[in-house]
Amino acid sequence: MKFSRILGTGGYLPSRVMTNADLEAIVDTTDSWIRERTGIEKRHLASEGETCCDLAEIAARRALEAAGLHPADLDLILVATTTPDQFFPSTACLLQQRLDVHGCPAFDLQAVCAGFVYAMDVADKYIRAGAAKHVLVVGAETISRLLDWNDRTTCVLFGDGAGAVVLGAADEPGIISTHIHADGAYKELLQVPGGHGNGRADLAKLEMRGNEVFRFAVTTLGRIVDETLEANGLTKDAIDWLIPHQANIRIIQATARKLDLPMERVIVTVAEHGNTSSASIPLAFDQAVRDGRIQRGETLLMEAFGGGFTWGSVLVRY
Incomplete structure (x- = not known):
């Protein structure tokens, strides 16, 4: 039986930066409020003319380089995104063309902030x-284009970026297990209600009931931690690193407490780029690999929660 192993990682953040101070000039908020409630200090925004596929391509090429592979070696391209460049073709097909790859399957997955976890599954x-x-998995978002910049409860939270990993077949796990779930009954708590399918493209702005989402996320992520450990017969001390979705520092801290992990063993990048939806886990993972914190042989738990609601985890021996 073959297993999948992570061969390389890559990430990219747009050069345009919006700080909390910049937001103070746009909406009724303060730097101290944003930091205390979310842990965010700045976010990166795609520039005019810069597309989701642009971000995905840079992250993908960096991951391929780290894996020591060429685009032609790929057998599958998956892009997790909420903000595709076009209705169709998929962003994965657009990326495939950029990489000059021909013939292998390529498609998008839409599970919002849990998209990367779904794609890894x-x-x-x-x-x-x-x-x-060999499979290329990319999480890429230009989610700033879904924001209402007059809504101080949401516009301070999100940013744009892309992260990628290349998976390869191996004789021993790599990816030990994946666990994904969804419950559409909670769709109205976090959504973009407009779309061409329902004839309401005029409502294509993000809406969120923040307090309710926070409570549900903390409870649900606690359950996915238990599920992942129980499925593999592991105790909490088996986890070397937690790589959470970078939505809110308080949610991250709650999940760390669930694992009895000190924050020194949690990869936290939310201050640097805010919530980049499906890009946030691979961005955090890439940073920790490249700065030397995460080493081969260590056990990692990735977990995410997003609109839908969708949630899930990936247990990895890196």
Whole structure:
């Protein structure tokens, strides 16, 4: 039986930066309020003309370089995104063209902030089934374009970016297990209600009931930690690093407490780029790999929660 192993990581943040001080000039908020409630200090925004595929391409090429592979080696391209460049083709197909890859399957996944976790689940199953040897998984977002910059409860939270990993077939796990869930009953708590399918493209702005989302996220992420450990017969001390979705420092801290992990063993990048939705876990992962904190052989728990609601985890021996 084949397993999937992470061969390389990559990330990219746009050069345009918006600080909390910049936001103070736009909406009724303060730097201290944003830091205390969210942990965010700044966010990166795609420039005019800079697309989701632009971000994805840079992250993907960096991951391929780190893996020592060429685009032609890929058997599958997955892009997790809430903000595709076009209705169709998919951003994955646009990325495939950029990489000059021909013939292998390429498609997008839409699970909002849990998109990268969902995509890792799919990639792992392709490799375990023998349907692919090398898979590119990208989380990429230009979510700033869904924001209402007059809504101080949401516009301070989000930013743009892309992160990527390359998975390869291996004789021993890599990815130990994946766990993904959804419950559409809570859709109105975090949504973009407009779309062309329902004839309401005029409502294509993000809406969130922050307090309710916070409570549900903390409870749900606690449960996914328990589920992941129990499924693998592990105790909390088996986890070397927590790599959480970078939405809110208080949610991250609550999950760390659930694992009895000191914050020194949690990869936290939310201050630097805010909530980049599906890009946030691979961005954090790439940074920690490249700065030397995460080492080969260590056990990592990735977890995320997003609109839908969607949530999930990936347990990895790196």
